Amino acid sequence: MSPLTALREIFALGGPVVAILIAMSVLTLAVTLYKLWQFAVCGVGRHKVLSEALAAWDAGDQNAARAKLAGSKSYLAPIVSAAMDASGVPGADDRLDAEASLVLAGLERGFRLLDTVAQLAPLLGLFGTVLGMISAFQSLQAAGSSVDPSVLAGGIWVALITTAVGLAVAMPTSMVLSWLESRTARERVFADKALRTVLVPGPSITSAVGTDAVSVATEHA
Template identity: 35%
Template sequence: MLEIIQSGGWMMVPIIIASVLALAITVERFWTLRPGKIAPPDLLSQVWGWMKNKQLDSAKIRSLKDSSPLGNVLAAGLINSRHGRQIMKESIEEVASHEIHEMERYLNALGTVAAVAPLMGLLGTVIGMIKVFAEIMAQGTGQANLLAGGISEALITTAAGLVVAIPALICHRILQRRVDEIVVYMEQEALKLVDVLHGEREVADAPENAG
């Protein structure tokens, strides 16, 4: 493996760096974007229980806010519920936009790696072919081993760029899809809360409809 990397030339260095970056982002995001951690499925039911038992106080709201991103969104709605439906929705949207931004952190970088890695491989290919033609011009076509070295460098960097880019692109799509699904779920839960607090949904029915 080391020999293959060395024969790929200096362009293998940025490609390897890109692969390490993509792997680190992928592992971190898959760990961070666990649906149960971001938006616990029983969280809204817990809020309904507090409301039914008249246990919803500032301490409960504070613990809800610190529990998860969904809890932070619901807490923002509860805090501003007395100001009317529109203000409540605006406060939820403001907090939700911040949470969405946090969930999408590093995804642009991962997408950039997926897009740039093949280009780096292509650049390595061009450099390798330039070396091949330079050798042909200097020594003719009789030195097959020298020509093979340049062609090998070109092929190795191309393959390495694709090996990095394909998994990075797949992981980027999976993670972006996961974020989208979590956002939709959070929006649904927040809307249920708004409807209950403003008389458009019964609390007794809410747990049946909660994700």
């Protein structure tokens, strides 16, 4: 049996609800592939050169930091460059935070759609099952006293197909969405740290944080 024939049989058994769920799964796959391509092009999670530039800036070597930043392909590089140019300007941190939030919002585009599919697919599947059960019991009532249990069982399992398809669509969509959200959350933390490193540089701050951490650990020891 060819995949196309099997798909037609599923459509025939599940009705329009299964057709809607299959369409949702195709849309989800398209959005997922687009997000993977977008993350790869933007270099999400790949900030080695940018981290080296931030380390050089934090150490006070601004020339080396700018030189390394010029070789970074990270989507955050323009924002970090703007932060370096605006270092010491009053109110620059708020503007830069807004710019970073705008860029990160671009990475989150499509998340709402995936979330909608993950929540709606099981409900659509359940809706199709309820409709199928209603039809099965109507057939049972019409049969009267001459009820064939196999007909009732066949109607029930056909009705349950929509629930199975709904869960099959929702579960991988939810997993993909969780993975994308976790990657974006890490990017948000890195972007915030990068901006704060540029706007408030200096090894003394890092040393102070390390000293405080040691002091807290000593007090609790």
